[in-house]
Amino acid sequence: MEAVCVENLVKIYHGGIRAVDGVSFAIDEREIFGFLGPNGAGKSTTIKCIVGLLRPTNGTIRILGVDVGKDPGVAKRSIGYAAQETAVDDHLTGWENLYLQGRFYHLSQEEIRKRGEEVLRLFGLWERRNDLAQTYSGGMLKRLDIACALIHRPRILFLDEPTLGLDVQTRTAIWEYIRKLREEHGMTIFLTTHYMEEADELCDRVAIIDQGKILALDKPGALKAALGGDLITLKFVSTDERLPALLSAIQALPGVRNLRSSPDGIHWIWVEQRGDRLIPELVQLALAHGIQVDSVRLKRPTLDDVYLHYTGREIREAEVSREEHVRARILQRRVRR
Numbered sequence: 001m002e003a004v005c006v007e008n009l010v011k012i013y014h015g016g017i018r019a020v021d022g023v024s025f026a027i028d029e030r031e032i033f034g035f036l037g038p039n040g041a042g043k044s045t046t047i048k049c050i051v052g053l054l055r056p057t058n059g060t061i062r063i064l065g066v067d068v069g070k071d072p073g074v075a076k077r078s079i080g081y082a083a084q085e086t087a088v089d090d091h092l093t094g095w096e097n098l099y100l101q102g103r104f105y106h107l108s109q110e111e112i113r114k115r116g117e118e119v120l121r122l123f124g125l126w127e128r129r130n131d132l133a134q135t136y137s138g139g140m141l142k143r144l145d146i147a148c149a150l151i152h153r154p155r156i157l158f159l160d161e162p163t164l165g166l167d168v169q170t171r172t173a174i175w176e177y178i179r180k181l182r183e184e185h186g187m188t189i190f191l192t193t194h195y196m197e198e199a200d201e202l203c204d205r206v207a208i209i210d211q212g213k214i215l216a217l218d219k220p221g222a223l224k225a226a227l228g229g230d231l232i233t234l235k236f237v238s239t240d241e242r243l244p245a246l247l248s249a250i251q252a253l254p255g256v257r258n259l260r261s262s263p264d265g266i267h268w269i270w271v272e273q274r275g276d277r278l279i280p281e282l283v284q285l286a287l288a289h290g291i292q293v294d295s296v297r298l299k300r301p302t303l304d305d306v307y308l309h310y311t312g313r314e315i316r317e318a319e320v321s322r323e324e325h326v327r328a329r330i331l332q333r334r335v336r337r
Contacts, residue, residue: 001065003029003156003188004050009059011045011212019045021212023059027190029155032182034203035192036307042212043192044084047160050190051081063156077105080149084161086141087148090134094125094144097133098151105152112151119147123177139170143177150181157181159191163198171195175202196303206303208310215310220303227301227309229257230275234267234282237292246289250282260312268308270301 004027011020020042027033035043048054050061052072061068063075088097095116102112120126123143128136133144142162149157162178163171175198181187193199199206200220207217216223236243250269251259255278258270271278275298286293 001029002026002062003031003064004033004190005060005062006046006050007060009046009049009061010057011042011049011054012057019212020049020056023209023212023214025207025214025217027188029188030182030186031204032178032189032191032202034199034206035190035209036194036196036199036206036303037192037209038194041210043209044160045212046209047081047158047190047192051079051158052076053081077152078154079156079158080152080154081158082142082146082149082160082162084164086145088133088141088144091132093130093132094120094136095129097144097148101148102151107152115151115153119150122150122180123147124173137170139166139173142166142170142174146174146177153185154187156188156190159189161192161194163193163195171198178202196307200303208307210311216306223306224301224303227270227305229255229270229272229301231299231301231305232269232271232275232279232282233295233297233299234269235265235294235296236267236286237294239265240291242289242291246286246291249285249289253278253281253285258309260308268305270305270309 006026007024009020009023010018012018023042023046035046037043045054049056049059050063050068052068052075056069064078066075066078068075089100092100098116098120099112102116107115116129117126120129123146125140125143125147128140133141136144146157146159146162159178163174166174178189178191179202182189191202203220205218206220206223208215208223218226236246247259247261247267250256250267255272256269257272259267261267269282279296279298282296283293
């Protein structure tokens with residue numbers, strides 16, 4: 001059975017903003033499925049529509065065969081959800097946060113005791129269970145938030161940017177917990193991220209989403225293999241009126257599959273094979289047009305390159321500033337009052 005099935009999902013906000021534009025996909029049981037895209041791509045809106053926090057403008061969503069629009073209560077009992085920003089109460093202990101969440105799902109005290117200990121040990125929080133959440137680090141808060149989403153033993157876990165704003169060590173630890181949930185508990189996991197490495201490391205399949213549309217969907221390895229060959233990155237010393245003719249000449253070279261350029265003067269060239277043999281020819285071609293090469297780099301395709309191929313740009317720099325904003329909020333939570 002498919003864990004999640006989304007068909008022609010559309011979400012239009014007030015003012016005509018089309019955040020999600022005809023998205024369709026399905027997630028198998030026990031699969032780790034990822035949405036990869038920048039801030040504003042439609043990732044969070046999609047996940048909120050699926051878990052019932054937003055009403056779709058159009059489309060059908062089924063969770064384990066249950067239509068979310070027709071029977072949301074039944075569908076929601078099968079899912080857990082951890083949002084981008086932690087939803088734990090700073091003035092409660094870790095255990096009290098779990099207890100509160102368990103009561104929301106009408107669990108008995110005995111069930112909460114057994115399941116609470118299980119998830120707290122899973123996330124390495126058992127020794128700190130009686131400490132106030134306001135004393136937790138950002139990584140511990142994130143782990144507690146995910147633990148709260150697991151207290152009722154959902155079959156499907158939704159994680160919206162689970163490692164946003166966390167340091168590399170904590171991020172890697174969260175990855176291990178996510179893998180353990182699937183391997184030891186048979187859980188289906190749907191996560192959103194803008195970290196290429198995270199999508200590559202964790203996900204069985206990845207959907208690249210931008211401006212509310214899914215541009216590609218496949219296994220990370222298949223997405224990278226589909227680009228084929230090597231990627232050459234070029235930057236020239238000068239970019240005057242001679243540049244268009246040079247780029248046209250490069251595009252016409254045998255073995256060149258695609259060429260894209262950024263506003264800041266970086267040019268990406270996908271070649272069918274053996275890019276190292278083409279580099280000397282590119283340098284000579286540039287000199288013949290009176291343009292000097294500033295830098296050149298050769299590498300095999302990565303998910304960054306896949307994203308660039310489908311969108312024509314890299315993950316927006318706005319993501320960096322947003323991540324810094326989240327880090328600042330985490331720090332503020334540690335010191336307020």
